[in-house]
Amino acid sequence: MIQLTSKNISLSSLAHLSAVTQTIMQGASFEDQVQKAKSKWNNKGSGLGQGAFADIKKTLLEMCVGVEICAYCEQNEATDIEHIFPKRLYPEKAFSWENYIFACSKCNTHHKSDKFKIFDPKNSVIETDITPKRGTFTKPPTEDSLFINQRIEDPMDFFELDLVNQQFIFTEKHPPGTRNYLKAKFTKEVLGLNTRATLIESRKKAVMFYISRLEKFVKASATTTHEELSNSINDDWKSVDHAKDFVQEKTRILSSIKKDILEYSHPTVWKELIRQRANLPKTNNLLLQAPEALTW
Incomplete structure (x- = not known):
């Protein structure tokens, strides 16, 4: 909550x-x-x-x-x-x-x-x-x-x-x-926040989703070409348009990943990943590479 x-x-x-x-x-x-x-x-x-x-x-x-x-x-x-x-x-x-x-x-x-x-x-x-x-x-x-x-x-x-x-x-x-x-x-x-099994399981899946999206964001942020950008996200539904300006496509992809995170269910999980990052090495490493995500 x-x-x-x-x-x-x-x-x-x-x-x-x-x-x-x-x-x-x-x-x-x-x-x-x-x-x-x-x-x-x-x-x-x-x-x-x-x-x-x-x-x-x-x-x-x-x-x-x-x-x-x-x-x-x-x-x-x-x-x-x-x-x-x-x-x-x-x-x-x-x-x-x-x-x-x-x-x-x-x-x-x-x-x-x-x-x-x-x-x-x-x-x-x-x-x-x-x-x-x-x-x-x-x-x-x-x-x-x-x-x-x-x-x-x-x-x-x-x-x-x-x-x-x-x-x-x-x-x-x-x-x-x-x-x-x-x-x-x-x-x-x-x-019943701790007694509804479906909620607990969904929070677990939300952790995996958020980390996966954050990884994509970090990888996409480091790209310098259309091909690198395409390989970084590996998502057909977000396929990179090689005919368009690279900077514009990169901006679009990064905005889309951010939107995924902000609109996903169990937003408390995302906020807790940020709050508890000092005790979550993988999450902390990703956030160090994408500090802008701390304010999402």
Whole structure:
């Protein structure tokens, strides 16, 4: 998981969200507010909401990691507008732009759903499970969430991927019992980041993909002729046009390789290869030869 680069939606879309929120908060009780939020959400794309949510979906797609990739698992297609703070617990945030990310249906519905923990009292290290039970409506005492909010927090500050030991699982960066440790632990557990075998295997394959592409980039960067450039990439679908200017073709190939890396799934793997390069000799050697890749 990585922090998302937030973008702005139109002022008219923000105004629509604000108007719906005001209606929700007119509920006489917390239960009324939750029910209003649910009803409004089920009809969010109708009437005046049609344009607003077309804008919201378009912007969330632009914010996705990779090409329309789920912000949580970084593997499946992002199809759902996910509430970071569940609308079942925080109806006032059901129509809040800052509370949205794009996730796959498996992460959104099967794993996270309404599972939520908070620190109570606020700013403490005492965790409280506030996952709602059927038929109950209790207003949470705080918004001090254990779940990492990718709109404002960088998950890489809380945990890291075990690449050195080739386990490809997330481990907490901070000492047990600390707030940051508890946030990392809850987030990875509720999303099943270490228990879904397909994710672990895909991270392993992503390491091989990124290193392979980085090798091609390094080799292509060192070429001086069309033939050398063609041999360096060894990819028919990126075949070098010998009739075109060499510098232009080399630039095109290097840009294409960079694009491959930036649009591939599991971008956390790429960022961890860079962060952990001092303990990964092969990766470090390649990055020494292509230092520009450190800022991708």
